[in-house]
Amino acid sequence: MDTTLIIGYIGGFLLGISSIPEMWRTIKDKRCHIGWGMLLVWFWGEVFMEIYAIILKDWALIFNYTANLIVLIVLLWYKIRLPYRSIIVKDIVQVFKDIYKGIEISTQNQDKNQWGKF
Numbered sequence: 001m002d003t004t005l006i007i008g009y010i011g012g013f014l015l016g017i018s019s020i021p022e023m024w025r026t027i028k029d030k031r032c033h034i035g036w037g038m039l040l041v042w043f044w045g046e047v048f049m050e051i052y053a054i055i056l057k058d059w060a061l062i063f064n065y066t067a068n069l070i071v072l073i074v075l076l077w078y079k080i081r082l083p084y085r086s087i088i089v090k091d092i093v094q095v096f097k098d099i100y101k102g103i104e105i106s107t108q109n110q111d112k113n114q115w116g117k118f
Helices: 003-017 020-029 036-056 059-080 082-112
Strands: none
Touching: 003 059, 020 059, 036 059
């Protein structure tokens, strides 16, 4: 191995793990602290650079961009899903309550022959 390749692998490894503390903070706090603009630009930059590295078959870069993409997917997961999870669950519970209430009303009205009369 020549010195340039070793330097490339070390740099790729360090850059690949550099975002792990932010991912750990996000998982611990259960929310992503990075803004949407930064996340989206970072994500698409990593995607395009990953494609470029694959074309070049540069394994140091491929490792770096793959590691960053994994971290970014975790960050985006917390940014997208967790803030809205409680709202979605409340809406689903309300739908099932409404369905149950409708079934109760229809069984009560079945005996009274009130179908269609509101």
